[in-house]
Amino acid sequence: MPSFGRTLSEIPPSPLVTVDRLLRAGAHAEPVPLQQGKTVFEPCARPGTWERAEFGIAAHEHAPPAGVPALRSAFADAASRRRGTAVDPGQVLVTSGATHAIAVTLHAILSPGDEVLILSPQWLFATGLVWAAGGTPREVPVFLELSEDPGFDFIAAIERAVGPRTRAIYFNNPNNPTGFRLDERALGALAELAARHDLWLIADNAYENYDFSDGGFLDTATVPGAAERTFSVHSCSKTYAMPGARVGHLISPPGAEEILTKWSLHTLYSVSTAAQYTAFRALATPADELARRRARAEQAWQLADAALEIPHTRVAGGLYTFLGLGRYGDGAEFVRRCAEAGVGLAPGQVFGGHCDGWARLCFTAAPEEAVADAIGRINKIYWEGGLDR
């Protein structure tokens, strides 16, 4: 057969496949999959049928490329309330999950060889998305440093990484995998830096419902100077516990609609109409139900924090803590042993090139008792490792 052009050899096929295989091969009948990013919550909406009038379109009809108007309006209304300033439905692109929102953004802003700074450690597909869009990702380690020392000058670290080809800064706030949260002052400094170098900001808000801080979720676009340069990425996957729907959305500065819609159209024409309807219904979830889920996730964090005998990052938001395995030594071996003992963890290196000595634990991926039991087992492996090596 003829040859391929770009084989994405920079990207591992699927970073968590090894963990899955080890878990299945292990002796445990019911392994605890804390390597996954998920919650045990019921989905806020399920697929179903509807009357055409309710959504303005029937399920078998394809939606307009930018999204079903009723859903774009609903997302715009929610954003207007959150931001305290009007967001026009024209600024909203309905996407096939946050992954697609980020892919569309990167394709639109990058020319081949352009660079994207990724505040690291980061969501495990972020670097791959930059490669796939023809760009070059540059990880800028900041979150572990900030977790260790809130006074760490992360702006200086980013500033040093900015080069002539830098086009954007991607970050995930609250951060996956560390649970660190950039606050208003930090985001303000980031927006200033972006303005100084005329960079885009790509704010990945996948964990917006799981910000445990007193201030609650902070929309980067509300920070002074940020709105005109921020692509805000939102996902239904974590907020409404429905990753299978594959619905997210992108909110962009005014004036970007035509370009972004073209990129989206030329990836998949439009997002599944029925999936858009499921998201539309999920948007009607009462605020107190979402608050209840946030409180349950925070409680899961507190239980994990109290039970863990392994150094780990302090969580201000999100569904994860990052385990520091420096004392144990080989992080990959720790992950392997935990999998053999029926506990899935995600190996640190998939979140950043400097994270070999770390592993990610999702404290909401199983019921409380199962997480507690799993933590007991990995504590034991941790202490044993310190002795028999």
Add this chain to the structure above:
Amino acid sequence: MPSFGRTLSEIPPSPLVTVDRLLRAGAHAEPVPLQQGKTVFEPCARPGTWERAEFGIAAHEHAPPAGVPALRSAFADAASRRRGTAVDPGQVLVTSGATHAIAVTLHAILSPGDEVLILSPQWLFATGLVWAAGGTPREVPVFLELSEDPGFDFIAAIERAVGPRTRAIYFNNPNNPTGFRLDERALGALAELAARHDLWLIADNAYENYDFSDGGFLDTATVPGAAERTFSVHSCSKTYAMPGARVGHLISPPGAEEILTKWSLHTLYSVSTAAQYTAFRALATPADELARRRARAEQAWQLADAALEIPHTRVAGGLYTFLGLGRYGDGAEFVRRCAEAGVGLAPGQVFGGHCDGWARLCFTAAPEEAVADAIGRINKIYWEGGLDR
């Protein structure tokens, strides 16, 4: 705000928007939208709920990037029966419609600046997909020539267009918009040419259920020498009358699975689980129901053929005929006048740079009587145009 990288300025925002606007602005309360590519048939399956065991996954769970195993197997089984040779589920990638299947293929095979030959006229998004993947599309006019003269040496025409950067040939068979069908001999010659120049073939089979010829639908991959270089693109949109589901699939030569899955993952992670289940159910549509739809579409073609007083292509398959407006003169003006009279047609130039004097009519986009009435109206405009211009 910062600037964009690639704005896809090569691609018009949405080629049919003008027709839609004219139709809505027109005096007719119920315009007949024959510019669209669709049927009046009921969808073969609708969104719904299911027991986890039936599909191996729940609706709220995200599917594996290559697709839900049960659906990949079902598509592989169907392909094995169609081809008369075993297709492994590993060769099947579930995609978000044919658009996404073609986008993934093009991204995987092209390096920036590579060329794709497009047998023209063509599906209206084909050239845009090549631009979006970083390639350069080259239209090779063949279908109008073949419609006029079956002896036209289309292979020589393609051969002349092959250059050092040519990587692939894209074609849609039966062809949208002309209704022409490349037969076994033609496809054999095409596969030989592709082998001679080591090119990929991208066979877009969107209209596989609407091949009216005695031989019926011809899967390019069954032609000698084609399987090892053919990406077969399939869609549920036309076959099962459910474009809103956005489910298609790609069948590739063995050995391409990892690369293609990576590209798909880095566009949208995976296809909506519920949409995949809807496709899974649609696959159970009885063969005689699909045959009945094919017969109804063929009858719609025959009625249109008999009623049209405008020169038009002879249809061997698909849902369209291409109207030759040479005598009328300005094709765009004809489309505009028809829209004002409440009949939507798609202007020829969106299907190929050489098609200004043409317009596409979809004979299945409205009930028989409505199509007949619409054809009466456009015949009148056609004859008037010949006089008052």
